[in-house]
Amino acid sequence: MELFTQIIINSLISGTQVLLLATGLFLVYSVTRIMHVGLGAVAMILAYIVYSLLQTDLNIFMLFILFLTAALILTILTYLLLRGFINREQNLLGLLMSLTIGVFFESILSIIFGPEGRFINLFETKSYNFSEITVTNVGILTLALGICLFATGLFILRSTPEGRKLRATSSNKNLAIVLGIKTQKVIFITFFLATAIAGLVGVLKGMYTAVTPLAGLNLIIMSFIALIVGGPNDYRGTIVASYILVLIPELLISLSIDSFSLSASWKMVFVFVIATILLTLKPQGLFYSVTRNT
Amino acid sequence: MSYFLVTLLAFFNTLINCSPLQVLVSVGGIFFLGFPVMAKVSAYTVAILEKSDFNPLVAMLIAILLTIIIAIGFYYLYLRVSNDSFAVIGLAAMLAVEALIISWDDLTNGLLGIPGIPRPEIANSIPSLLFVTILFALIVLVFEWLFFQTKYGRALRAMKENNISVEALGINPNKIILGIMITMAVVFSFSTSLYLWRVQFLAPSFAGLHYLILLLTIAIMAHRPKVTLLILSTVFVFYIPELLRFFPLPSAILGYSRLVIYSLLLIVLLINLSPKFITSSRKI
Numbered sequence: 001m002e003l004f005t006q007i008i009i010n011s012l013i014s015g016t017q018v019l020l021l022a023t024g025l026f027l028v029y030s031v032t033r034i035m036h037v038g039l040g041a042v043a044m045i046l047a048y049i050v051y052s053l054l055q056t057d058l059n060i061f062m063l064f065i066l067f068l069t070a071a072l073i074l075t076i077l078t079y080l081l082l083r084g085f086i087n088r089e090q091n092l093l094g095l096l097m098s099l100t101i102g103v104f105f106e107s108i109l110s111i112i113f114g115p116e117g118r119f120i121n122l123f124e125t126k127s128y129n130f131s132e133i134t135v136t137n138v139g140i141l142t143l144a145l146g147i148c149l150f151a152t153g154l155f156i157l158r159s160t161p162e163g164r165k166l167r168a169t170s171s172n173k174n175l176a177i178v179l180g181i182k183t184q185k186v187i188f189i190t191f192f193l194a195t196a197i198a199g200l201v202g203v204l205k206g207m208y209t210a211v212t213p214l215a216g217l218n219l220i221i222m223s224f225i226a227l228i229v230g231g232p233n234d235y236r237g238t239i240v241a242s243y244i245l246v247l248i249p250e251l252l253i254s255l256s257i258d259s260f261s262l263s264a265s266w267k268m269v270f271v272f273v274i275a276t277i278l279l280t281l282k283p284q285g286l287f288y289s290v291t292r293n294t
Numbered sequence: 295m296s297y298f299l300v301t302l303l304a305f306f307n308t309l310i311n312c313s314p315l316q317v318l319v320s321v322g323g324i325f326f327l328g329f330p331v332m333a334k335v336s337a338y339t340v341a342i343l344e345k346s347d348f349n350p351l352v353a354m355l356i357a358i359l360l361t362i363i364i365a366i367g368f369y370y371l372y373l374r375v376s377n378d379s380f381a382v383i384g385l386a387a388m389l390a391v392e393a394l395i396i397s398w399d400d401l402t403n404g405l406l407g408i409p410g411i412p413r414p415e416i417a418n419s420i421p422s423l424l425f426v427t428i429l430f431a432l433i434v435l436v437f438e439w440l441f442f443q444t445k446y447g448r449a450l451r452a453m454k455e456n457n458i459s460v461e462a463l464g465i466n467p468n469k470i471i472l473g474i475m476i477t478m479a480v481v482f483s484f485s486t487s488l489y490l491w492r493v494q495f496l497a498p499s500f501a502g503l504h505y506l507i508l509l510l511t512i513a514i515m516a517h518r519p520k521v522t523l524l525i526l527s528t529v530f531v532f533y534i535p536e537l538l539r540f541f542p543l544p545s546a547i548l549g550y551s552r553l554v555i556y557s558l559l560l561i562v563l564l565i566n567l568s569p570k571f572i573t574s575s576r577k578i
Binding site: 035037081084085088090091092093095096097099100101103104107108110111114214217218221224225228232262263265266267268269271272273275276279280283 | 323327377378379381382383385387389390392393396397507514558561564565568569
């Protein structure tokens with residue numbers, strides 16, 4: 001029972017990382033209809049920037065300012081490269097461009113930092129024991145940040161003018177333009193939010209396990225699968241899918257019997273199999289239901 | 295001389311792989327990014343069977359059959375999900391197969407790869423292998439050229455703009471896609487076998503991100519249904535990184551430097567060609 005609870009807690013922490021990145025993907029997709037898969041590499045770049053800044057004697061406030069500046073520069077770069085595809089509504093080519101930007105960033109990171117993993121020691125990692133269950137302060141921080149971001153995100157989307165503009169752009173871009181909403185500005189802000197969230201995920205990953213230059217692709221593919229399994233237009237589905245896709249492989253690996261014990265590298269195989277099954281059964285998303293006009 | 299022959303072999307191998315990709319991605323506008331899965335599966339099938347004393351040609355035939363099954367699986371997914379989901383599922387499949395190869399080390403030898411893959415008698419030296427490769431490349435290119443002249447080739451081009459009009463002409467667009475995917479499976483199986491017989495070693499990193507970006511760059515560059523354009527694009531993209539040989543770069547970063555060049559090239563191509571490039575649109 002303790003093992004089972006421990007697996008659930010670990011999956012909640014990893015699932016929150018996947019969900020946070022999927023939220024960035026969801027936001028960009030909702031206003032541009034482009035799957036910004038380059039966000040994974042952006043997450044790694046920002047994680048490595050934080051890692052490099054920690055080697056100097058900067059205080060946490062300066063670190064945060066520099067993190068946001070780097071996120072802004074990356075947003076400008078990716079937005080400028082993708083703007084043409086957004087305006088021409090070339091979603092597939094936009095996806096390919098985003099993937100290529102990601103590969104470019106990851107290759108540059110590999111050249112500079114090499115393939116080995118790096119830990120981000122933003123603060124000393126401590127473990128807390130609750131009976132037989134262990135949770136680290138990084139894990140608690142991930143969960144807390146996840147909850148805070150969702151609460152803030154929901155509040156902004158539902159109760160602020162900026163959130164309403166974002167929802168209007170997502171719902172009908174042309175109508176939003178007619179109503180005087182500066183959709184390009186909304187899209188840029190959404191890109192910035194997605195980039196900052198991705199960077200946060202990168203830093204959390206570096207604190208929880210480690211970051212490698214190519215880890216972004218695995219992470220973004222997991223988030224993307226969560227997004228399409230949940231349904232790209234249904235955020236509830238993305239939330240459920242993010243945790244299912246982390247929990248089931250984790251259970252299968254952790255509970256595998258000695259003679260059939262499986263290593264952690266099987267995780268991606270299980271994710272793909274689960275995604276294929278779910279997509280076959282529910283191709284439009286987990287909570288999609290057929291409606292008809294009477 | 296040996297360097298020249300080996301480079302030429304690698305060039306023709308790349309050209310063979312890019313041919314079905316040009317048809318599907320550039321002409322058909324279908325972003326199928328799962329093609330490295332076909333290459334990985336067929337390469338491992340050939341390598342494992344050959345190491346189990348199968349005849350190389352029999353091993354290749356079994357690999358072709360297995361890869362065709364995978365192509366049918368991808369076709370089924372293509373029918374079920376939207377175009378952009380299909381593109382990223384292809385990527386996910388590539389990562390999943392790579393994870394499977396590394397994890398299932400009893401069968402695949404894991405991270406160590408499979409060394410000492412024997413060559414068949416008809417291609418037991420580099421010159422004879424080069425002859426077989428060039429011959430196959432010619433067959434593939436002639437076949438592609440002929441395909442573009444047929445009503446199916448024209449229908450594939452029309453599909454990008456209006457799927458319904460193609461159906462109105464009595465052609466099932468999905469059958470064309472299935473046909474191309476199966477042809478792709480056969481071509482990829484044959485070309486990966488040729489690759490294995492050249493290198494005689496199979497690493498788990500084979501047909502990874504580097505392979506994906508290289509072939510996609512060539513396919514996007516050859517955006518018109520012209521075989522000559524495909525050949526020119528392959529020459530250009532394949533030989534550009536050879537310039538890196540003139541710089542004293544450590545071998546650890548050489549592969550990533552190539553990837554930087556390919557991705558930069560693809561970014562420039564996408565920016566310049568995208569206004570003219572049409573991708574397929576369909577309802578699922």
